[in-house]
Amino acid sequence: MITRYREYLKFLDNKLTKMFEAQKPFIKCQKGCAYCCKEGEYPVSELEYINMMFYYNELEDSIKDKINENISTLLKKHREKLYECPFLINNQCSIYPARAIICRTFGLISYDDKDKKRIPFCVNLDLNYANVYDKNLKQIVTEVFEGHEPLAYNIGRKFLRGPKIEKEFDIFFGEDKPLVEWLAEEDFGNI
Numbered sequence: 001m002i003t004r005y006r007e008y009l010k011f012l013d014n015k016l017t018k019m020f021e022a023q024k025p026f027i028k029c030q031k032g033c034a035y036c037c038k039e040g041e042y043p044v045s046e047l048e049y050i051n052m053m054f055y056y057n058e059l060e061d062s063i064k065d066k067i068n069e070n071i072s073t074l075l076k077k078h079r080e081k082l083y084e085c086p087f088l089i090n091n092q093c094s095i096y097p098a099r100a101i102i103c104r105t106f107g108l109i110s111y112d113d114k115d116k117k118r119i120p121f122c123v124n125l126d127l128n129y130a131n132v133y134d135k136n137l138k139q140i141v142t143e144v145f146e147g148h149e150p151l152a153y154n155i156g157r158k159f160l161r162g163p164k165i166e167k168e169f170d171i172f173f174g175e176d177k178p179l180v181e182w183l184a185e186e187d188f189g190n191i
Helices: 002-022 046-057 061-076 101-105 121-125 163-169 179-185
Strands: 043-045 109-111 176-178
Touching (some): 061 179
């Protein structure tokens, strides 16, 4: 199943690359930024988590030691709703090729369950979409488009991990819960 899931990730990454490229005038994401990794809930499915752990197992021991330290610190404060991702080391994702779908899609404007546009929080840090976002009105301002309007995409978890995708790629995502809850179930001394 992991092989089929990784095939899906290649398919998804190809689509997301095109989306990010189309939004290039509005996107400020770059290596080392990591604001999206410093305070979140990081909901992941069981399949995503298993893939992350397979990748974790292949890391150098020194990197695993740092991740384990981060996890230990996180689990001591375990029930905080928002937390720094324990896989973040020196402002870089240590499991980047195996990162969760929510991590892959972060930074784009998406639709919520009510078809309203969801703008990434980094707009308030003068990053993604800040050049077309009015903080007072809390919306995209159409007068400042330079050539084209920023698009919103159907990249919600329910769509990208839904029954249609599961059937097409012959995968099953399983239960969905915050990363910290998956980590709390693990014994990192035996991974």
